[in-house]
Amino acid sequence: MRIDKQTNGETLIVRLDGELDEHTAQKMREAVQESLGDEITRLVLNLHGVTFIDSSGLGAILGRFREISQRNGRMCLVSVNPQVRHILELAGVLKIMPLYRSETRALEEA
Amino acid sequence: MRIDKQTNGETLIVRLDGELDEHTAQKMREAVQESLGDEITRLVLNLHGVTFIDSSGLGAILGRFREISQRNGRMCLVSVNPQVRHILELAGVLKIMPLYRSETRALEEA
Amino acid sequence: MEDCNELVLEFVSRPENVAVARVTVAALAAQLDPSLPELDDVRLAVSEAVTNATIHAYPGTTGRVVVRARLCQRRLTVEIIDYGQGIADIEQARQPSFSTDPNPERMGLGFAFMESCMDQVEVESAPGRGTTIRLIKEFPEVPAEDS
Amino acid sequence: MEDCNELVLEFVSRPENVAVARVTVAALAAQLDPSLPELDDVRLAVSEAVTNATIHAYPGTTGRVVVRARLCQRRLTVEIIDYGQGIADIEQARQPSFSTDPNPERMGLGFAFMESCMDQVEVESAPGRGTTIRLIKEFPEVPAEDS
Ligand SMILES: Nc1ncnc2c1ncn2[C@@H]1O[C@H](COP(=O)(O)OP(=O)(O)O)[C@@H](O)[C@H]1O
Ligand SMILES: Nc1ncnc2c1ncn2[C@@H]1O[C@H](COP(=O)(O)OP(=O)(O)O)[C@@H](O)[C@H]1O
Numbered sequence: 001m002r003i004d005k006q007t008n009g010e011t012l013i014v015r016l017d018g019e020l021d022e023h024t025a026q027k028m029r030e031a032v033q034e035s036l037g038d039e040i041t042r043l044v045l046n047l048h049g050v051t052f053i054d055s056s057g058l059g060a061i062l063g064r065f066r067e068i069s070q071r072n073g074r075m076c077l078v079s080v081n082p083q084v085r086h087i088l089e090l091a092g093v094l095k096i097m098p099l100y101r102s103e104t105r106a107l108e109e110a
Numbered sequence: 111m112r113i114d115k116q117t118n119g120e121t122l123i124v125r126l127d128g129e130l131d132e133h134t135a136q137k138m139r140e141a142v143q144e145s146l147g148d149e150i151t152r153l154v155l156n157l158h159g160v161t162f163i164d165s166s167g168l169g170a171i172l173g174r175f176r177e178i179s180q181r182n183g184r185m186c187l188v189s190v191n192p193q194v195r196h197i198l199e200l201a202g203v204l205k206i207m208p209l210y211r212s213e214t215r216a217l218e219e220a
Numbered sequence: 221m222e223d224c225n226e227l228v229l230e231f232v233s234r235p236e237n238v239a240v241a242r243v244t245v246a247a248l249a250a251q252l253d254p255s256l257p258e259l260d261d262v263r264l265a266v267s268e269a270v271t272n273a274t275i276h277a278y279p280g281t282t283g284r285v286v287v288r289a290r291l292c293q294r295r296l297t298v299e300i301i302d303y304g305q306g307i308a309d310i311e312q313a314r315q316p317s318f319s320t321d322p323n324p325e326r327m328g329l330g331f332a333f334m335e336s337c338m339d340q341v342e343v344e345s346a347p348g349r350g351t352t353i354r355l356i357k358e359f360p361e362v363p364a365e366d367s
Numbered sequence: 368m369e370d371c372n373e374l375v376l377e378f379v380s381r382p383e384n385v386a387v388a389r390v391t392v393a394a395l396a397a398q399l400d401p402s403l404p405e406l407d408d409v410r411l412a413v414s415e416a417v418t419n420a421t422i423h424a425y426p427g428t429t430g431r432v433v434v435r436a437r438l439c440q441r442r443l444t445v446e447i448i449d450y451g452q453g454i455a456d457i458e459q460a461r462q463p464s465f466s467t468d469p470n471p472e473r474m475g476l477g478f479a480f481m482e483s484c485m486d487q488v489e490v491e492s493a494p495g496r497g498t499t500i501r502l503i504k505e506f507p508e509v510p511a512e513d514s
Pocket of ligand 2: 165415419420423424449451452453454460461462465466467468473474475476477478479498
């Protein structure tokens, strides 16, 4: 798993590359925690490079959603591949988090 | 391994997709044999989709070269990925068979 | 067993090995020329079962995990075996959203995902006697192609 | 052995299983975040050794192949074990272009490729007593990254 991060004022953008399972979810968790300063109120999780997700990956995404919601922040997802989209839908994640096609879209609308 | 074949007069174009090893080399061998009618004097082997090759794959390529040479025909290769190129170079294959960037180039020049 | 192709993979229950098990079984299943969604189903089901053997079977420690995968005609059978603490109430464990793990990020969806991906999911387990998960999937015949 | 990660893969010597072995060992090696050429080296060396166990070890029949792969720090050790006919003259077998197979498409480059891909290649074999190939490769430390 490759994890890229970028902070823009109140927005933290996290880009993931690889497979999101128990092992890499742990890395994602740590990477987000590390950069989630008090000023951050918006988390954009770009899943463009994620080729696989299971329930552990799902749990890590929902965990970040819970965390940012607790501080009254928002979270959205960007551009997911078919396998990932299928799992997010199955678990109802897309009902609680908006999904955008691109980061630009996410930054404009979220 | 996916194998596509196309016959153009005296030219047989074979396009491979996947990994060329002992198992798939056997399939390639059979597929070429099947289409190598007496009229064929030129074999264009497109390796664009080949992501891996080992000595068994190499043997199958050289075997086709030997076969087409015996009937005074020619053979060339098209567009190989870095791993494949490295192996072809290591084994000296590129000294005996021309390599082209595209099928169009191969058909013009070979 | 006439024309079956079987493999056995053995490893230690570490999170980083879940990906290895997933990839190995997917490579075996690939011999059937499955569709991409079918292959994704196999990956997901194996991932869930091996993750369970990794996080639930040996609390506070690690142990051996065995994955036995078999292709017979167009049927894939995968057994994920651990020698850990076992499951006391299997019916309850299989319920969607049920998890014994207090961690709120543990979704309790492992078994639900296995069931949605495979044709059959069998669980053999008893407290102190380890767990065997058997996943079965049929791959319908596809029209013959040059491959 | 303190912090090693080991796996064992067992399968039948069929040509279609060479890809499974290659992919499994590559997935283990991927835990070191290797470069693409390093990973290609591992794939090729494993492919050659497992192909040999498939075509040379059990002439006219099939048999068991065991692949044992171990990561210790940044060293990968892969043993490819068969219980087949063994090699009478190991030194001769390792010579580039040497093959006992009359098939002209058999290149005799298997050992040469293993050696060009790995830091060390050890062969243990005797007629009638099977063959063990040990492949060893070190992965130099890379600058730390977010991964
Ligand atoms: N291999 C196993 N060993 C012991 N307990 C298990 C095993 N697999 C599953 N379980 C039990 O079944 C429960 C439900 O599993 P699952 O549906 O995968 O959800 P989750 O893994 O998120 O808890 C687990 O919380 C655990 O108590
Ligand atoms: N596992 C094995 N069992 C028996 N003989 C083997 C084995 N591996 C290699 N050999 C012998 O060593 C020779 C050289 O092997 P190699 O360099 O891989 O070339 P090739 O496989 O093309 O013959 C083989 O022809 C064979 O006689």
